[in-house]
Amino acid sequence: MTKNIISLCRIQLKQEMKNRNGIYGIILYVLSSVFVVYMAVKEIHDSSVWVGLFWVIQLFSCLNAASKSFQYSKGRDLYFYQLSGPRPFILSKMIFNLILMNLVFLLSQLIFSLMMGNPFEDTSSFIILGMLGTSALSSILTMMSAITFKADNNYTLMAILSLPIMIPLLIVLVQSSNAIIDGSNISSISQNLYILGGLNLMIISLAYTLFPYLCTD
Amino acid sequence: MIKNWWKFLGVMLILYVIYKGFTIDVPRLDVLNETIRNLFFHVPMWFSMMLLLFLSVIYSVLFLANNKLKNDNWANALSSGGILFGSLGLVTGMIWGNFTWGTPWPNDPKIHGAAITILIYLAYKVLRNSVKDENKQARIAAVYNMFAFVMLVVFLVIYPRTQSSLHPGAEGNPGFNQYDLDSNLRMVFYPAVIGWFLIGLWVSQLTKRLNQKEQELLEIE
Amino acid sequence: MKVLLSIILSLFLFSASAEVNKDRLDALPAETKVFLFKDIYYNLPDSVENSVFMDSLVAKTSNRNIKDFFPYVIEDVLLTMENQVNFSLAESDEKAFRKLIVDNINSHQRSTLLNNFVKYISSLANDSNKVEMSSPLYKEGKVYVVVTVLSTILLGIALYLFSLQRKIGQLKKL
Numbered sequence: 098m099t100k101n102i103i104s105l106c107r108i109q110l111k112q113e114m115k116n117r118n119g120i121y122g123i124i125l126y127v128l129s130s131v132f133v134v135y136m137a138v139k140e141i142h143d144s145s146v147w148v149g150l151f152w153v154i155q156l157f158s159c160l161n162a163a164s165k166s167f168q169y170s171k172g173r174d175l176y177f178y179q180l181s182g183p184r185p186f187i188l189s190k191m192i193f194n195l196i197l198m199n200l201v202f203l204l205s206q207l208i209f210s211l212m213m214g215n216p217f218e219d220t221s222s223f224i225i226l227g228m229l230g231t232s233a234l235s236s237i238l239t240m241m242s243a244i245t246f247k248a249d250n251n252y253t254l255m256a257i258l259s260l261p262i263m264i265p266l267l268i269v270l271v272q273s274s275n276a277i278i279d280g281s282n283i284s285s286i287s288q289n290l291y292i293l294g295g296l297n298l299m300i301i302s303l304a305y306t307l308f309p310y311l312c313t314d
Numbered sequence: 315m316i317k318n319w320w321k322f323l324g325v326m327l328i329l330y331v332i333y334k335g336f337t338i339d340v341p342r343l344d345v346l347n348e349t350i351r352n353l354f355f356h357v358p359m360w361f362s363m364m365l366l367l368f369l370s371v372i373y374s375v376l377f378l379a380n381n382k383l384k385n386d387n388w389a390n391a392l393s394s395g396g397i398l399f400g401s402l403g404l405v406t407g408m409i410w411g412n413f414t415w416g417t418p419w420p421n422d423p424k425i426h427g428a429a430i431t432i433l434i435y436l437a438y439k440v441l442r443n444s445v446k447d448e449n450k451q452a453r454i455a456a457v458y459n460m461f462a463f464v465m466l467v468v469f470l471v472i473y474p475r476t477q478s479s480l481h482p483g484a485e486g487n488p489g490f491n492q493y494d495l496d497s498n499l500r501m502v503f504y505p506a507v508i509g510w511f512l513i514g515l516w517v518s519q520l521t522k523r524l525n526q527k528e529q530e531l532l533e534i535e
Numbered sequence: 536m537k538v539l540l541s542i543i544l545s546l547f548l549f550s551a552s553a554e555v556n557k558d559r560l561d562a563l564p565a566e567t568k569v570f571l572f573k574d575i576y577y578n579l580p581d582s583v584e585n586s587v588f589m590d591s592l593v594a595k596t597s598n599r600n601i602k603d604f605f606p607y608v609i610e611d612v613l614l615t616m617e618n619q620v621n622f623s624l625a626e627s628d629e630k631a632f633r634k635l636i637v638d639n640i641n642s643h644q645r646s647t648l649l650n651n652f653v654k655y656i657s658s659l660a661n662d663s664n665k666v667e668m669s670s671p672l673y674k675e676g677k678v679y680v681v682v683t684v685l686s687t688i689l690l691g692i693a694l695y696l697f698s699l700q701r702k703i704g705q706l707k708k709l
Contacts, residue, residue, distance in 0.1 A: 240461065248445040248454050257440055261433035262462065264426070265469035296468070303464060307457045310378050332685070336678075348678035355685050402691045406684040413673065413680050517695065524699055524706075531709055 101181040105189035108177060123162045123197075127205045130154050135212045144216035148274040151209050152267055156260075158205060159198050159231065163238035164255050166194055167246035187308040191239045191301060198235040202227050222283045223274060229293045230270040236300040237262055243304075247311055269293060324512025331506040338502055352410050354502055358510040359403030360428070366396040366514050367435070371463040374456035386452035387529075389459060390442065391522030393435055395514045400432045427470035434462045448529070 113119055134150055141147045167190070177186070206227065210220075217223045241259040245251065273289040283290070335354040370392035377385035407425065408418040419425065441458055445451040 244441070244454055244458055244461075247450070248441060251444065254441065254444055257437045258458065261430045261437060262465050264430050264433075265465075268426070299464070299468070303461055307460060310453060311457050313453075336681070349680045351678070351681040352684050355681065355688060359688065398691065398695050402688050405691070406687050409684055409687060410680060413677060513692070517692065520696070520699055524702055528702070528706060531706060535709075 098185055101185035102189045102192070105177060105181060105185055106193055109189065109193045119165050119168075120197075122165070123158065123201060124204065126161050127154070127158050127201060128208060130158065131205060131208045131212060138213070141213050141216075144278045145271075145275055147209075147213060147216050148271055148278065151205070152270055152274070154209070155202060155205055155227075155231070156234070156263060156267065158201055159234050159238055160256060160259060162198055162201055163194060163235065163242045163259075164245075164252050166190055166239060167242050167250070183309040183312045184305060187239070187243060187304055188301075190243070191236055191304065194235045194239045195232050198231045198238075199228050202231040216278050218280070219277060219282065223277050225283060226270070226273050226277065226286070226290065226293075229290055229297070230266065230273075233266055233293050233297040233300065234263065236297055236304065237266070240300060240304045240308075243308060243311060266293075266296065320512055321516050324509050324516060327505045327509030328513060331502055331509055334502045335506070338498060340499065341496065349410060349414060352406070353499060354506040356403060356406045356410055357503075358507045359399050359406060361507045362511040362514045363396050363399040363403060363431070365511050366392050366399060366518060367431075367463060367466070370396060371459055374459040377452055377456050381449075383448065383452060384526075386456065387522050387526050388518075389456065391518045391525060393438060393459070394521050395518035397432060397435045397439070398517065399510075399514050400428065400435070404428055404432065424470075431466055431470060434466065438462060 131154060134154060138146070138150070141150070203224070206224065238259055241255055241262075245255040245258060248254065269289050269292055273286045276286050276289075331354050335351050340348070340350050370389045373385045373389035373392065376382075377389060404425075407428070411420065412418040438455065438458055442451055442455050445454060
């Protein structure tokens, strides 16, 4: 099964590389939205505003990135899915989205800091927190994308389905980011990190259990 | 008639709660004054909502297990009931909070959790409506229902306990220790929860029968 | 200076405010609570060397570890603070102050701190804040709030059943 997953991931990577439109689209979305925010606020004096705006942009960028993940799932993808079964399929999509969204996170962190200053003295712990948070985010969004793909593939529907579930995640992330700005190190927010990691595992196991039911056509 | 014994029980319990709720001796508290009686009306809304949504998830699981549309109809109707009671709980909470905490929407984790629940289940309704085929609709809705409920339980039951909040029962101790539910109140409170839950179940049953009749009529045409 | 800050801090942090009246907290509107907390939080006395505050602090802290202060009641400190002039901390001190807080306690304890702070301040504020409300819902010990809540619930259920009734009517027409 691991071999299946790895080969499916590799195939997806090749697909994205061949038609780089999707990736360019995501990068452009991040750049444009950060620029819009910059134009709206110019300078951020309060660090909690920085954190809030950053995570909202991150949320919507990941939403966008995830909504594209099942777009090509007609034809050739269906063939691969039938070869390998539903579970490796969803796991490979999740792993791929995880890597993609972590890259999106790093990119947006870079651009945000460039345009609006970096309120963190300890950027590395923010990056660790952010990668954990984005991983949980990507798992939720991949699952929601799978559900909406089966039902009409409407971007609005995906936003409606995933936003309420992402709100508590957002609360945890904003709280931890604010704590990092105030100067605490990684170990003092460890409780929140465990929550994020636990959430991630729970979503992946839920998806692993439920995806086959979604797919029996 | 005998099959509907629980409906009569529900109505009786509610009548008992209304009578006792207004006449019983309540502990004298400073800001709350008499509004502590809302314990019998506002709080059971939440308990009923959680119970109804939990039943809805169980029916979703049953549907995924044996593919009978009847189970899915129950899941749909129970989620309607859950949304109704959840919104009622939210509105009554806003009314109550306005006159005790000073503002209808304070910055409180339990309120956030309540709002998120309602958003999730409204999204569930939209999801249902966006798929035309019945079986497909049922399956997708069942998957989302399970997913949403698990997330709900994590974030509404576990997370608020780690935060401080204006509600009683925060900061680690569940329940109502703050107001120290004495046996007098308990005698009216538990019947209230059961009574409102049964009313919610009745409303859901009516919804389910209506939906089913609608489907059958559309099939006949 | 930093040691003093940490002493003050530890006194605030772990206070067992068992005697505080929670309902005074409830009597304050939400904005007041946040404002009160921020006021106290950022306006701790800057120099406390020659004050009564310092004397009482020293008296309590002699021969003890900082950790021993934890059970102190917040009332003590704040009562003495009432007689002090408000200094505002300089920018750098404020950052160090917050770092000190954050390094030594986790977010859960910090929120407990917030609650305890506000509870005590509200008990200080006591009856001068009680405003005579004259709208009808405040009369008779606010029992009419319960009446409103109950009628809302019944109205909501009735509206829902009414919509079901209309659906039945539409089906019958088919």
